[in-house]
Amino acid sequence: MxxxxxxxxxxxxxxxxxxxxxxxxxxxxxxxxxxxxxxxxxxxxxxxxxxxxxxxxxxxxxxxxxxxxxxxWHNYAAAWKTGNFGTTLFNSLIISVIKVPLGILFSAMAAYAIAQVKVGGRKFIFLLFLLGTMVPFQVLLAPLFGLVNQLGLTNTYVGVILPYIAFGVPYQIFILRGYFREVPSELSEAALIDGASHVTIFWRIFLPVSLPALAALFILDFVATWNEFAMALVLLQDSGKWTLPLGLMAFQGQFASAYGPLNAAIVMTVLPATLVYLIFQRYFVSGLTMGAVKE
Structure with missing residues (x-):
């Protein structure tokens, strides 16, 4: 040159x-x-x-x-010991680790059935699920507490996990249904011709290709479950079963003027959810945008 x-x-x-x-x-x-x-x-x-x-x-x-x-650093040690954050952190981890994957699995199966299984009335079933996104859970706290109390599930993990799943499923189905409708129908039709069942198609085809959407929902659901306050306050009256937001509320009430330990408690409360978001954030935007509904 x-x-x-x-x-x-x-x-x-x-x-x-x-x-x-x-x-x-x-x-x-x-x-x-x-x-x-x-x-x-x-x-x-x-x-x-x-x-x-x-x-x-x-x-x-x-x-x-x-x-x-x-x-x-003694502020963190003081907040951890005085606020009993070891117990509340364990409770939040148990509830989130069980509820989030289980709720996403239920939502994915329902969304697949609505989007790909050709049965009559599936649009009506989808509309029924959409109605669940229009009802604020705050207006249902009183009847929900009565139901959980009658079942003997107050102050238990199950008594919180089941309502969490029920209120999270409608939105997740809305997102995943749109995502599953974007998957080419030729894939499922070819698998059905080869003798594969809908269970096999769901596990072997749809779940692998929907990982971005599942990761985005995992972030949203984990953060929402981790930070949920009102329902946990109503259903968990035993301090030994409190989650981190409830523990932070109690700590703030007792040590409102201890700004160092109080802010240390806030950092320990939000740090796990922040780490989960940073780990999965590259899937977040693509997972939500690719799930656009197309009728």
Missing amino acids: SAVLQADPAAHKRKQRAPKPPRDWVLTGLWIALILVAAIWVMPFIFIVFTSLKSDAEIYGSGAFMPPTSWA
Whole structure:
């Protein structure tokens, strides 16, 4: 290439004078806006983390967003021991680890049946599920408590997991049905011709290709289950069965002025859900956008 340019000086000049591509100011402005929005969202978390690592004297004597000069890790130890966060963390893990995969599995099976199994009345069944997304669970707390109490399931994991699944299934079916309808029907038809059952098609074809949607629902459902407060407050009256939000409420009521341990408790409460989101976030957008409903 250099030899060609030396042999043809005019070509060398044309290369030097080639105009630079114009700057995309719209894209630059979009990046600036995204950075500003991200900073606004991150600043409260930075404030909580910094406060959780400061002593009381440093909290009152330094700026809110100033990093701690000495790391007060004892705030986390005090919050963990005083707030009984070991028990509440275990309860939240048990409920979330059981409820989230089980609820998504039920929703995926129902969504597959509605989207791919050709039976009469499936659209009506789908509409019945959609009605569940229109009823706020707060108005059902009183009858729900009465039902759970009659079954003897208050202050139990089962008594919380079953209502959680029931209220989460309609939205998950709505998302997964749209996703399953995007899968080419030729795949299931060919498998049926080869003698495969609907159970085999569901497990071997539809679940593997729907991993982005399942991951997106896993994030949403895990965060919602982890942070759920009202239903747990009604159904779990024994402090030994409290979840992390209930434990944080009790800790805040007793140690409202202990800002260091209080913010440490907040960090320990939100950290697991944040880690789950960071692990699966690459599937989040693609999983929700590919599940668009197409009638």
